[in-house]
Amino acid sequence: MTADVPFALEVCGLIKRFDRPAVDGLDLNVRRGEFYALLGPNGAGKTTTLRMITGLLRPDAGTIRVAGIDALADPVAAKRLTAWISDEPMIYDKLTPHEYLEFVAGLWGVEPALAEPRACELLHWLDLTPQAHERCEGFSKGMRQKMALAGALIHEPRLIILDEPLTGLDAGSARQVKGVLRQRVRDGGTIIMTTHILEVAERMADRIGVIARGKLIAEGTLEELRRKAGKNTDKNTDKNAGKNTSMTDGASLEDTFLALVAEQAEAA
Amino acid sequence: MTAVPGSAVWFARHESRLAWRDWLAMMTAGRRERLRRVVIAIAVFVIFMHFVAYWVVGRYADAAPDKATLVAISASVLLSWLLMISQAMESTTRAFYSRSDLDLILASPAAVEKIFAVRIATVALSMAMMALPLAAPFIDVLVARGGWRWIGAYGLIAAMGAAATALAVALTVALFRVIGPKRTRLVAQVVAAVIGAAFVIGLQVAAILSYGTLSRVSVLQSQTALALLPDAGSLVWWPARAALGDGMALTGVLASSFVLLAAAIAVVAPRFGEYAMTAVGSAGSSIGRGRQDSAFRPTSPRLALRRKEWTLLRRDPWLVSQTLMQMLYLIPPAVLLWRSFDDGQSGSHGAYQLLVPVLVMAAGQLAGGLAWLAISGEDAPDLVASAPVPPRFIVRAKIEAVLGVVALVFAPLVATLAVASPWHALVTSVGIVIAAAAATSIQLWFRSQAKRSQFRRRQVSSRVATFAEAFSSIGWAATAAVAAANVWLAIAPALLALVVMTGAWCVSPRPRNV
Numbered sequence: 162m163t164a165d166v167p168f169a170l171e172v173c174g175l176i177k178r179f180d181r182p183a184v185d186g187l188d189l190n191v192r193r194g195e196f197y198a199l200l201g202p203n204g205a206g207k208t209t210t211l212r213m214i215t216g217l218l219r220p221d222a223g224t225i226r227v228a229g230i231d232a233l234a235d236p237v238a239a240k241r242l243t244a245w246i247s248d249e250p251m252i253y254d255k256l257t258p259h260e261y262l263e264f265v266a267g268l269w270g271v272e273p274a275l276a277e278p279r280a281c282e283l284l285h286w287l288d289l290t291p292q293a294h295e296r297c298e299g300f301s302k303g304m305r306q307k308m309a310l311a312g313a314l315i316h317e318p319r320l321i322i323l324d325e326p327l328t329g330l331d332a333g334s335a336r337q338v339k340g341v342l343r344q345r346v347r348d349g350g351t352i353i354m355t356t357h358i359l360e361v362a363e364r365m366a367d368r369i370g371v372i373a374r375g376k377l378i379a380e381g382t383l384e385e386l387r388r389k390a391g392k393n394t395d396k397n398t399d400k401n402a403g404k405n406t407s408m409t410d411g412a413s414l415e416d417t418f419l420a421l422v423a424e425q426a427e428a429a
Numbered sequence: 430m431t432a433v434p435g436s437a438v439w440f441a442r443h444e445s446r447l448a449w450r451d452w453l454a455m456m457t458a459g460r461r462e463r464l465r466r467v468v469i470a471i472a473v474f475v476i477f478m479h480f481v482a483y484w485v486v487g488r489y490a491d492a493a494p495d496k497a498t499l500v501a502i503s504a505s506v507l508l509s510w511l512l513m514i515s516q517a518m519e520s521t522t523r524a525f526y527s528r529s530d531l532d533l534i535l536a537s538p539a540a541v542e543k544i545f546a547v548r549i550a551t552v553a554l555s556m557a558m559m560a561l562p563l564a565a566p567f568i569d570v571l572v573a574r575g576g577w578r579w580i581g582a583y584g585l586i587a588a589m590g591a592a593a594t595a596l597a598v599a600l601t602v603a604l605f606r607v608i609g610p611k612r613t614r615l616v617a618q619v620v621a622a623v624i625g626a627a628f629v630i631g632l633q634v635a636a637i638l639s640y641g642t643l644s645r646v647s648v649l650q651s652q653t654a655l656a657l658l659p660d661a662g663s664l665v666w667w668p669a670r671a672a673l674g675d676g677m678a679l680t681g682v683l684a685s686s687f688v689l690l691a692a693a694i695a696v697v698a699p700r701f702g703e704y705a706m707t708a709v710g711s712a713g714s715s716i717g718r719g720r721q722d723s724a725f726r727p728t729s730p731r732l733a734l735r736r737k738e739w740t741l742l743r744r745d746p747w748l749v750s751q752t753l754m755q756m757l758y759l760i761p762p763a764v765l766l767w768r769s770f771d772d773g774q775s776g777s778h779g780a781y782q783l784l785v786p787v788l789v790m791a792a793g794q795l796a797g798g799l800a801w802l803a804i805s806g807e808d809a810p811d812l813v814a815s816a817p818v819p820p821r822f823i824v825r826a827k828i829e830a831v832l833g834v835v836a837l838v839f840a841p842l843v844a845t846l847a848v849a850s851p852w853h854a855l856v857t858s859v860g861i862v863i864a865a866a867a868a869t870s871i872q873l874w875f876r877s878q879a880k881r882s883q884f885r886r887r888q889v890s891s892r893v894a895t896f897a898e899a900f901s902s903i904g905w906a907a908t909a910a911v912a913a914a915n916v917w918l919a920i921a922p923a924l925l926a927l928v929v930m931t932g933a934w935c936v937s938p939r940p941r942n943v
Contacts, residue, residue, distance in 0.1 A: 215815050241817035251809040253737070255744035263725045267733025268816040273725035280725070296744075312812065 490575030578674025793902030860909030
C-alpha cells in the first residue's frame with residue numbers, strides 16, 4: 162500500500178447484473194480515515210457493492226482500488242488491508258472465541274506474538290473475556306456479531322467494510338460496537354458501513370452515500386444531503402404545485418433520505 | 430373432514446404436511462419439475478429390487494418354520510430392528526436438540542403433550558416407512574411364490590418400527606437423565622452408531638474367529654449355534670413366526686410393540702418440551718470448552734486452515750459417530766488380519782486379498798464424507814473467501830486436512846499389513862491414496878455452499894456426486910483387489926473407475942467466477 166494515496170477506496174463504473182442490474186455504473190470514493198455510511202432501500206445494491214469491494218463477488222465491469230491497490234488484479238494484496246463483516250455473522254460454532262481469533266490471525270498471517278495480546282484486548286473491549294474459552298454454539302446474535310467484529314479487527318485492517326453491523330444488537334452491545342468503530346477511525350482506519358438505522362449514520366458518519374437501483378444518487382455530509390434534497394424537492398414542489406414539502410435546515414436524515422429515494426423513484 | 434384445531438388429529442395433519450414437504454424437497458432438491466423423474470427413478474428401483482428379491486429369497490418361499498429357518502429370519506429381523514433403533518435414536522436426538530418450531534409450540538396455549546405424542550408416533554411411522562422400500566420387494570416375492578401367509582411380514586415391520594421407537598425414546602431419555610443434556614447428544618449418536626453396527630460386526634468377528642471367514646451366515650447356521658438356541662416353540666421366535674404368517678404370533682408381536690410405544694408416549698410426551706428446551710439451552714456449558722491455554726501457536730494461513738478443519742471434525746458429534754461406524758466396520762477385517770497374521774500360515778494369502786478392497790473402499794467413503802464437510806460444509810465462507818489467501822491455497826489446505834485424517838485412520842492397518850505382506854500393503858496404500866483422492870476430487874467438483882449441520886443431507890444435494898463417489902470407491906477397490914493378484918489385469922477396473930471420474934467431471938457444475 163502506498164501511504165500517499167488519499168483514498169482508502171476508489172470504485173469506478175462498477176456493474177453487476179444478476180437477473181436485472183444490481184449495481185449499475187457505481188462510482189464511489191472514500192477518503193482515508195473516513196467513516197462512510199452507505200444508505201439505500203432494500204434491494205438497492207448495497208450488499209452487492211460491498212461484496213464486490215471485499216472480493217467475494219466479481220463485478221461484470223468497473224474498477225476497485227483499495228488504498229491504491231487494484232483489487233481485481235491483485236485481490237490478495239487488497240484483502241490483506243480489508244476486513245468484512247456481514248449482517249449474518251458466520252462464525253464456527255465448535256470453536257471458542259480464543260480459537261476463532263487464533264484462526265483468523267493465522268489466515269491473515271499475523272504473528273502470534275502480536276495477535277495474542279490484540280485478541281485479549283479485543284475480547285476485553287467487547288466484554289467477551291468470560292466466554293473466551295467457551296464454544297460459540299451457545300452465543301446470542303449480539304455475541305456472534307461482536308465475535309465477528311473482533312475477528313475483523315485482529316489484523317488491524319485499513320479498510321473495514323460492515324454490512325448492517327448493528328442489526329439485532331441490544332443497546333449495550335450496539336454502544337460497544339460503535340465505540341470500537343469510532344476508536345478505529347480515530348486510529349486512522351477507514352470504515353464503510355451500510356445501515357438501516359439512520360440515526361447511527363447521522364451520528365457517526367463523516368459522509369453519507371445514498372444508493373438506489375444500483376446507482377449512487379447522492380453523497381456528502383448530512384448538510385450537503387439536506388441541501389440537495391431541499392433543492393430537488395423545491396423543484397418538484399414548483400412542478401407539482403405544492404404537492405411536496407421542502408427540506409428545512411432541521412430535517413432529519415430520515416426525511417432527507419426518503420425525499421432523495423422518492424425523487425429517484427419518480428425519475429425512474 | 431376438518432380436525433378440531435389443537436387436537437391430536439390436527440397436529441398429525443400438520444406434521445404429515447411438514448414431513449411430506451420435507452421429503453419432497455429432499456428428493457427433488459427443491460425443484461418441483463424433478464418430481465416426475467424422482468417417481469420414475471423410484472419405480473425403476475422398486476422393480477429392480479423385486480428382481481433382486483426373487484433371486485435372493487424366491488427359493489425360500491415355501492420354507493417350513495423349522496429352527497434353522499426361524500434363526501435365519503430372526504437374525505434378519507434383529508439386524509433390521511437394531512438399525513431401526515439406531516435411526517430412531519438419531520431422530521429422537523434431533524427432535525430434542527433442534528430448536529425449529531419449539532418456541533412457537535411451547536409459547537402456544539395448545540396441549541403440548543399432544544403434539545409431542547404425535548411427533549413420537551411420527552418417528553415410529555417413519556421408521557416403518559423407511560424399511561418398506563427395502564423390505565416390500567422381498568415380502569411381495571414371498572407372497573407371490575409362497576402364498577398370503579407372508580403378508581404378515583408387513584405387520585411385523587409396523588411392530589418393529591413401534592418397538593424400535595419406544596426403545597430409542599426410552600434410551601435417549603435415560604441418557605438425558607443420567608449424563609445430562611450436553612453429553613447426551615454426542616453419546617446418543619455414538620450409541621446409535623454402535624447399535625447399528627454391533628450386530629453385523631459381532632457376527633462377522635465370531636465367524637472369523639470360528640471359521641476364518643467374513644460370512645455371518647456360517648456362524649448362525651452352525652450345529653453348535655442351533656443346539657444352543659431355544660426350541661422352535663419359544664417366545665423368542667415369535668417375530669420370525671409372525672413373518673411366516675402365524676396369526677397368534679403376529680397379534681402378540683403387534684400388541685406388545687404398540688403397548689410399548691403407547692407407554693413411551695404416555696411417559697415421555699408430557700415432558701418432551703421440557704427436555705427439548707433443556708437440551709437447546711444447554712449449549713455453552715463446561716463440556717463445550719476449548720483449549721484453556723491462552724498462547725496462540727505459531728502458524729501459517731495453510732496450517733491455520735488445517736488446524737481449524739481438524740478441530741471442527743473432532744468436535745462434530747455426528748461426524749464422530751459416522752467415523753466410528755466406519756472404524757467399527759474395519760474391526761472384522763482387522764480381526765481377520767490379526768488372525769491370519771497370528772496363524773502365520775501361508776494360506777492366509779486369501780485373507781489379505783480380501784482386506785485390500787475393504788480398506789480401499791472404506792478409505793474412499795471416509796474421504797468423501799470428510800471432503801464434503803471441509804469443502805462444502807464451510808460455516809464461514811465469507812470469512813475464508815475474504816482472507817488474503819488465493820482460493821486454490823484454501824482448497825489445497827482443506828484437501829490436506831482430509832487426507833491427513835484418512836492417513837491417520839488407515840496407517841496403523843496398512844503398517845500391520847506391511848509386516849505380514851509388504852506387497853498387499855503397497856497395493857492397499859496406493860489404492861487408499863487414489864480412492865481418497867478420487868472421492869475428494871468429486872466433492873471438489875460438485876462443491877456447494879452448505880452448513881456443516883446439513884451433512885446428513887449431503888447425498889441429496891447432488892445425487893450425481895453421491896453415485897459417482899460410490900462407484901469410484903467401488904471401482905478403485907476392485908482395481909486394488911485385482912492388482913493385488915495381477916497388476917496388468919487391474920487396468921480394466923482402473924479404466925472403468927477413470928470413466929466414472931471423467932463422467933463426473935464432465936457433468937459437474939462449472940466453477941463460478943469467484
